[in-house]
Amino acid sequence: DATHPFAEVMSRNAAEAAAATGVPLLALRRPGWSPAEGDRWHPVASLAEAAAALPALGRRVFLTTGRQGMAAFASLDALHFLARSVDPPAEPLPAHTEVLLARGPFTLADERTLLREHRIDVLVTKDSGGAATAPKLTAARELGLPVVIVRRPELPAGVPVAEDVAAAVAWLTAGGPTA
Known part of the structure; x- marks a missing residue:
């Protein structure tokens, strides 16, 4: 989820879709x-x-x-x-x-x-x-x-956050939520 920090509905929809399908989800959010x-x-x-x-x-x-x-x-x-x-x-x-x-x-x-x-x-x-x-x-x-x-609105519960692309790549490289 690399949406704008205030795209609350899109982030919630992404979290619900990820939970329903079992697809891992990571939020990419630059620091406030x-x-x-x-x-x-x-x-x-x-x-x-x-x-x-x-x-x-x-x-x-x-x-x-x-x-x-x-x-x-x-x-x-x-x-x-x-x-x-x-x-x-x-x-x-x-x-x-x-x-x-x-x-x-x-x-x-x-x-x-x-x-x-x-x-x-x-x-x-x-x-x-x-x-x-x-x-x-x-x-x-x-x-x-x-x-x-x-x-900023809160992210949906349980969604991990990366503050930059390098951190997102590291999360992916490490195997995402299973690491």
């Missing part, structure tokens, strides 16, 4: 992000919790949670959103939303500029891990911005 000194992270369990936290943290939101799930923020009419995603986001959208279609990797210089030019005062993101989109976290830290970070 870890806070650094100076970070102002506010971890939450869901997009709904992220939306509930926002009014106390800022008014100009950089939303990088992907194209799905915008409905969680749709009722926040007093806030202004800059929503970045690869594909156009699904509706409903918050009333004051500017959509920025872009695909990483993103540079630290570009993220600093984006946050400043749009006068962002809070970042909302999912803990997808990886380097391609991590510079936004560094830029937020440098600017002293709070970050609402949605924690």
Whole structure:
């Protein structure tokens, strides 16, 4: 299972199919992000919790949670959103939303500029891990911005995890779950 860390339904379906057929399953998941000194992270369990936290943290939101799930923020009419995603986001959208279609990797210089030019005062993101989109976290830290970070869903019980391709190959080479 090499799906996105937030592809909860696909991971659950893979686990159920593997269990039903007796096929071994390994989840390939890059490590999540870890806070650094100076970070102002506010971890939450869901997009709904992220939306509930926002009014106390800022008014100009950089939303990088992907194209799905915008409905969680749709009722926040007093806030202004800059929503970045690869594909156009699904509706409903918050009333004051500017959509920025872009695909990483993103540079630290570009993220600093984006946050400043749009006068962002809070970042909302999912803990997808990886380097391609991590510079936004560094830029937020440098600017002293709070970050609402949605924690990853749990993998289905009993599914072993490899953090990179080398670990997955080692698991396969060792015989998978029988080793």
